[in-house]
Amino acid sequence: MLCIRLPARHMAAILAAFTLTTATCQPLRAADAPMVRIENFAFTPPVLTVKPGTTVTFRNDDDIPHLVVANDSSFRSKALDTGDTYEFTFTKAGDFAYFCGLHPHMQGKITVAP
């Protein structure tokens, strides 16, 4: 299962992405979708390396809300309740450190490299 609760607009986005990737002969498979899981007050994996243009999904698997905030404020999720997801597309190369806005000892990093 990729996502448990997907708002309609996310479904639309995924359908759109699927259509696009199909057109460019790069089928997007669920197992390949870059995902950061939030569990036991930690981001897993703590460091994720992706190519520019990749959309990363953050999913909260804890029984407590978490909030994904970039150290440089370039992205910020709403509070994610259990099972909620947040997606952000990383277009520029570089290191993007982030933390939980509610539990700031929780930290992670997305490395964007060609």
Added chain:
Amino acid sequence: MTHHHDDDNGHISRRHALECMIWAGTGVLWTISGGIPVSLNLLGEAQAAEAMATGFTFLQISDSHIGFDKAANPHAIDTLKEAMGKIQALPQKPAFMIHTGDITHLSKAAQFDNAAQIIGGAGFDVHYVPGEHDLIDDGNGKAYLDRYGKGTRGAGWYSFDQNGVHFVALVNVVNLKAGGLGNLGAEQLAWLADDLKAVSASTPIVVFAHIPLWAVYPEWGWGTDDAAQALGLLKRFGSVTVLNGHIHQIMQKVEGNVTFHTARSTAFPQPAPGTAASPGPMTVPAGQLRGLLGTSSVTVKQGGQDLAIIDSTLA
């Protein structure tokens, strides 16, 4: 309050002026001596009762997490109702209540409304501070401040005086920094310094905030980065009591003139520091839940500097 630490002149030594008593659901009475909990026999109960009868008492509830419905307690709204029922049934009515934050689980309007109805229904004045769960509405705290921000400064801090005690309500759950802990911030600290200027050193001070103002367990975020600056401002006072929530269990420490105490949640317990992979809701066998939830009543003895803290479970 036990007085077995009186010094030769019959005065309670400064170090032991603020002992705490825990009256757990089992009826065991605890006292804190130099930061070490010591179990006493039930003889102390009469002294606790005397303090309750002659002093002024206020009651702390915390972490009601209205809206929480996960396995650790699918009925957080019911356990808050039970807690309020027990408070209303107290033989000595508290003068008022404080709520040390996480009123709601997700800052939703309906959750604030339910909490206000249940807590407000008991008819006590309630002084609130927000927890981090109360500031995650789309307005980043507007929902809380709209309800509880009247007469407060900044993110919702304020002070008031009652029965000769100066109460200071602090907010340490906003502008949290990557890798950090709870945060008071320069603006609030400047306000605190100014607020305390007119207060005499002999006035008992009670400070309350959501996240502990001492380093309970920084590995889990259980502490406040700039608490030392706040405590520095409180050094000249003879009696300082710091009441917090956030960690959903009783922890206490006496350090010089300052007594630190955290309250139980009315919603769900959390593991003791370092005993689990992470903090968070702890699921216990159904019959044990209410023994791990509860409230704290604090009695200030007239003419004395002692504050007796009695924690009661919902069991």
